[in-house]
Amino acid sequence: MLPVIALVGRPNVGKSTLFNRLTKSRDALVADLPGLTRDRKYGEGRVGEKDYIVVDTGGITGDEKGIDYEMARQSLQAVDEADIVLFLVDGRAGLNPDDERLADYLRRKEKECFLVVNKTDGIDPDVAMGDFHGLGLGAPTPIAASHGRGVTALIEYVLQLVPDVEVDKALADVIDKSVKIAVVGRPNVGKSTLVNRMLGEDRVVVFDKAGTTRDSVYIPYERDGDAYTLIDTAGIRRRKNIKEAVEKFSIVKTLQAVRDANVVVVVIDAREGVTDQDLSMLSFVMDTGRSLVISLNKWDGMDYEQKERVREQIRRKLEFAGFARMHFISALHGSGVGDMYGSIDEAYQCAMEKWSTSKLTRLLEDMVADHQPPMVSGRRIKLRYAHQGGSNPPIIVVHGNQTDSLPGSYKRYLENKFTQVLAIKGTPVRFEFRTGD
Ligand code: GDP
Ligand code: GDP
Numbered sequence: 167m168l169p170v171i172a173l174v175g176r177p178n179v180g181k182s183t184l185f186n187r188l189t190k191s192r193d194a195l196v197a198d199l200p201g202l203t204r205d206r207k208y209g210e211g212r213v214g215e216k217d218y219i220v221v222d223t224g225g226i227t228g229d230e231k232g233i234d235y236e237m238a239r240q241s242l243q244a245v246d247e248a249d250i251v252l253f254l255v256d257g258r259a260g261l262n263p264d265d266e267r268l269a270d271y272l273r274r275k276e277k278e279c280f281l282v283v284n285k286t287d288g289i290d291p292d293v294a295m296g297d298f299h300g301l302g303l304g305a306p307t308p309i310a311a312s313h314g315r316g317v318t319a320l321i322e323y324v325l326q327l328v329p330d331v332e333v334d335k336a337l338a339d340v341i342d343k344s345v346k347i348a349v350v351g352r353p354n355v356g357k358s359t360l361v362n363r364m365l366g367e368d369r370v371v372v373f374d375k376a377g378t379t380r381d382s383v384y385i386p387y388e389r390d391g392d393a394y395t396l397i398d399t400a401g402i403r404r405r406k407n408i409k410e411a412v413e414k415f416s417i418v419k420t421l422q423a424v425r426d427a428n429v430v431v432v433v434i435d436a437r438e439g440v441t442d443q444d445l446s447m448l449s450f451v452m453d454t455g456r457s458l459v460i461s462l463n464k465w466d467g468m469d470y471e472q473k474e475r476v477r478e479q480i481r482r483k484l485e486f487a488g489f490a491r492m493h494f495i496s497a498l499h500g501s502g503v504g505d506m507y508g509s510i511d512e513a514y515q516c517a518m519e520k521w522s523t524s525k526l527t528r529l530l531e532d533m534v535a536d537h538q539p540p541m542v543s544g545r546r547i548k549l550r551y552a553h554q555g556g557s558n559p560p561i562i563v564v565h566g567n568q569t570d571s572l573p574g575s576y577k578r579y580l581e582n583k584f585t586q587v588l589a590i591k592g593t594p595v596r597f598e599f600r601t602g603d
Contacts, residue, residue: 167422168210169328171321172221172244174272175254176264180284184254184311185209185222188321208417210425213321219421221248229267242271247418249328250278252320253303257283257294261301269301278327281306282320287313340386344393345514348423350451351433352443356463360433360497361396367504389507397423424450428517428558429457429510429592436462436494437472440479448487455559457513457593458490459506466496489585491592513592517558521588526552530564533583542571552584561596569599 171188173181189209207222221244245251253272255265272279281303286294287310295306309316333341349357349364365372365387372387383398399419424430430451434444451458462476480492491509495502530552539547547568555561562584581597584590 167331167426168217168219169249169325170219170221170247170418170422171250171252171324172223172248173252173254174223174226174242174245174268176226176262176268179254179256179259180311181222181224181254182207184252184284184309184317185220187311187314187317188218188220208421210421211321213318213325216322216325218321218325219418221418226268229264243416244418245272245275245277247416248277250280250324251275252280252282252324254282254284255298255301255306257286257291257308258289261297265298265301269303273302278324279303280320280324283308284311286310287315337384337386340393341384341395344386344395345510346384346395346397346426346428347431347510348397348399348420348427348429349431349433350399350420350424351435351447352441355433355435355438356497357399357433360431360461360463360495360503361398363497363500363503364396364506367500392507392511394510397427399423420447424454424456427456429459429513430454431459431461431506431510433461433463433497435464436468436476437464439476440483445483448484452487452594455594455596457510457517457559458487459493459509459513459592460484460487460490461493461495461502461506463495463497465494466499466501489591489594509592516590517560517593519560519588519590520557521554523551523553526554526562526584529584529587530580533580537576537579539566539572539576542568547572555596555598559594559596560590561598563598563600565600565602567601569601572599 173184175181185207188211190211207224209220209222211218211220223242223244226242251272253268255261269281281298281301283291283295283298283306286308291308295308298306307316307320309320311317349361351357364370365385367389370387370389372385384395385398386393386395388394399416399422432444432448432451434440448458448460462480465473468476484492491513493502493506493509495506497503530549534549539549541547545568547566549564549566549569552562552564555563564580577597577599581595584597585595
């Protein structure tokens with residue numbers, strides 16, 4: 167599980183500037199889940215060998231009322247979920263009453279909280295920091311987010327303070343050898359019901375021990391002799407009522423679970439149809455490259471017309487996730503739930519599969535023989551061989567000359583052919599085209 171760093175501060179102190187800097191590292195993934203996130207932003211970053219999640223809480227002043235209060239409260243949920251809170255203040259503007267209110271709030275939380283004075287470029291940092299000692303949050307650290315000054319050192323420092331979570335060694339081994347499944351989706355789609363159903367099946371042996379890493383629970387179990395672990399985000403298994411469900415919905419835990427899973431089950435409420443939030447969730451999962459199974463839940467009691475409407479929506483809206491198997495289920499009654507395992511296993515195996523260079527090259531040769539690449543300025547593009555560049559998700563690398571000039575349509579032809587002939591299902595496949603070796 168990645169450590170979570172939350173950026174807190176009143177508007178305009180430089181949170182989003184710092185957020186962008188922290189997520190600029192390679193492979194940073196910024197979750198854009200409109201409607202679920204309000205104005206919060208989530209991203210991944212890395213310093214040295216360490217990955218982390220960073221949350222920009224948006225501007226809060228601690229003085230919000232009415233609807234603003236509600237939003238501020240939700241933003242502050244990010245504080246509860248974080249391992250580290252960076253409290254940003256503006257070294258040029260000096261101390262502000264909103265800073266004091268926020269500091270008050272943060273002091274009452276039992277969190278590692280660091281006072282960070284931003285915008286110290288071109289001014290004397292000691293003078294800039296002078297104002298803020300009185301906030302009672304320890305010694306301030308000066309940075310300049312827009313220049314990056316002090317940022318890496320600060321992040322390295324705070325990350326080494328996050329303790330490694332101790333997981334029972336034997337349990338960790340069991341979990342490592344199993345297929346890790348994350349069940350995600352927007353609030354109320356039936357995740358909790360589904361998880362309980364998956365664990366409640368007759369053929370399931372749930373070990374009496376569960377591993378807790380921070381707030382997520384890892385539940386290892388066996389089904390028909392195969393080992394799985396359900397990653398239970400946001401305590402969906404223990405939850406008591408719907409109100410609590412919505413309140414406890416946590417993007418951070420969803421991010422962490424997806425990242426740590428082998429196969430992600432995205433649950434969609436068929437009665438509501440495919441919503442924009444479902445689509446954001448799906449594209450987020452796809453960006454991570456995880457294997458994917460889509461379950462349309464609450465299929466029970468829907469009439470023919472409703473079902474047709476959903477099917478039509480799926481054709482229209484879910485084409486971009488066409489590699490994933492789709493299941494129409496009722497978590498409540500259990501119908502279709504057992505069948506999901508076939509797709510989970512298949513997706514996992516496809517993601518882990520290894521193909522030899524000779525096999526991939528032979529396939530490439532067949533494809534080229536069937537359908538020659540085009541000529542570019544009088545020379546035919548030559549494709550020489552293909553090899554596997556990685557797995558989970560699988561990467562297929564095609565080598566040749568002038569591959570930069572390969573038309574998109576020809577690349578798609580190869581991609582579709584490889585996917586089809588290798589029977590890859592449930593996992594995205596990445597293709598790379600390289601010139602030279
Ligand atoms: P947020 O509202 O807290 O997210 O603040 P922003 O990141 O949008 O920054 C507010 C303004 O401060 C922008 O005009 C930034 O360019 C500026 N800013 C942010 N960081 C720095 C910095 O380190 N030095 C200076 N001089 N300006 C900064
Ligand atoms: P979560 O917030 O995604 O975990 O959703 P819950 O599992 O708490 O379910 C939300 C509501 O939908 C509850 O009232 C469930 O009883 C109901 N529900 C869940 N699955 C189904 C289903 O397959 N069919 C029907 N009709 N209702 C369901």
